[in-house]
Amino acid sequence: THGPRIHGFPLSCPSFNPHMHWPCAQAGLVGMGILAAHQYALQRLGWLAWIHAEQRTLGSLLSANKEGLGSLPGYLALHLLSLSLGAGLRRTAANARPLAVGAALALALQAAFLCSAARLQPVSRRACNAPYVAWTLALNAQAVLGFAGGAALADNVLPAALSALSGRMLPVFLAANLATGAVNWGMDTLGAGDWTARAVLAVYASGILLAAQAGWQVGRGAGT
Template identity: 30%
Template sequence: MDPSYKSRKEAFVSNLAGGSILEINAVTLVAPASVFLWSVLQSRLSFFTPYGPAALITDFLLNVLGILFATTLYSSAPLLLNILLISPAILVLLNSRPRRTQQRAKPPHTPTARHGTDTPQRLPIHPFLTTYRAAMMIITCIAILAVDFHVFPRRFAKAENWGTSLMDLGVGSFVFSGGVVSARALVKDQQNGTFLRKALAQRLASSMRHSIPLLVLGLIRLYSVKNLEYAEHITEYGVHWNFFFTLGFLPPFVEIFEGLAKLIPSYEILSLAVAVLYQVALESTDLKSYILVSPRGSDLLSKNREGVFSFLGYLAIFLAGRATGIRIMSRGSSSTTAQQEKKRVLTSLGAQALGCTALFALNSMYFFGYGANIPVSRRLANMPYVLWVAAFNNAQLFLFCLIETVLFPPGSRTSASGMNEEAERTAFATSCILKAFNRGGLAVFLVANLLTGAVNLTVPTLDVNNVQAMVILIAYATVITGIAMGLDKANIKLSL
């Protein structure tokens, strides 16, 4: 890469201050709005069943290009795009009635004795969780390439030291999402009574199976950046550290914290404790100035201090995600109906979103004599950043859960036959594209990073106009969607 162009690239993503949280919320609301329109078309018109070419194109336009347009062409008018998505959904709702699924006649259900591996041990199926994870993956993949073009506003790119931006939120949301799905294995072990019998070494070995691919990707990225003279933003994570290392080190560190989880049987409290202790260290010692303004020394810690110390904040985010995941995936007693379970999950998500929002306001604002007035910093991953990410993701999950609950109400059974109905309802209520992005998350994320590097090495992204940029971005979105669909068709699961 030409040295002068490399300097321009680095300057293009440096010293930015971000934008407002209200605008970020308006932009990210496009994902639930797109899913709302998709769900209305499916629940009222069965538009995506069977899944033909028209259904595929519409699915792609709503759930992939909708997010791309929100962050580019409609970045200055996200509310208009939301209105354009929600309005036709409301018109369909007003002019149609819910379709009743035809059910085959079934023999009377005879209760059977319950054993350790019977129905109570099966985890509930939540289409909205697939939708949430996939939407997060799509916006992440789009942003990592779009940020290199002028069509992607600078206020959406990562803030330098202080501030809030779309990409700052995306990084934290990626970690929070990983925490949510990590709860599945934990809940399953707790229900089966095997959690307490697993030694730390056994849990660490299991977690490393998830970490090793990410750590390898981190090493590959490090080698590529250094040897291809790829533009890099050193103050983001440091000289050698990158986001793959953060993702890779989280699972084993969380397993170490499981010992504390036995003493503090609430991941919400554990997450808050990590965030508070880290924030106290930032405010009461020289740690904050060391990370932000200290000269970069020759030792590895000094060279990578952003990545090393922000890891504590990301650990708190991961634990907060696991707390949410436990609440979502735990199933109630055998007498609890599916409707009651969904209501419980919806209420829990709403309460967590409100609680995190209130704590975030107290940390980052000052009004009526209350509040710490601490600015958000993704570079530090400080406490306001942790609370902002937790509040946003719980709110997003709440919206996706609300859409599913209203438009695809659960059945009334929790028996084995009820599980079959639940699986059928899940297939009917889940976008094929979103399901594919969720199942192939690791492979899609890898391909997205490789394509981003290839585009930046072959195209002068700073010198192309908006029309050319959109052509490239649409082609890129089409390719990664095709890869996700292809992996799903081949029944290959490589989720993050």
């Protein structure tokens, strides 16, 4: 249930050289440590202001790539924490109530996001700060929980909509990008209110799902 192993540790855990393999729990602890140091640098050492500043030093490679370089520790922490949480979710598959455990995890991550955003600083994707990491983990935990719930309700048969998305990933990806461009071109997304944004997202997601399912049905009919 944990995948192939080398030296007793799952291959799904990170290894930074061929002779070092970490257990997923240790990866989570390292990720938390990296995230704490990264957040300290953002708040106390002025990294966030530097990353968000519009000014760039002409001819400076560091300044030209400050968002990518400045956010790198945060994304590394996100990767390690994701591995650790993913391993934990896999272990709950043998639990009598895996959906309850998954729901508790999703709620805990959502609470962590709300607390960190309120007490530390607003979410910043450009800096990949702690609130953004918590939000990303919470969002993905909710998605995994939704997939697991759908599979449980469907007696472990993949719903047609998910089969359509899985079977036509490249066309769906391209269609989603075109639809995103159309939305950005057709309306002021930054100035849209909350309910307008929710309505647009609902129409957008429904349209992508319907298009994917239609393409999947056509492909099945054509024998592909």
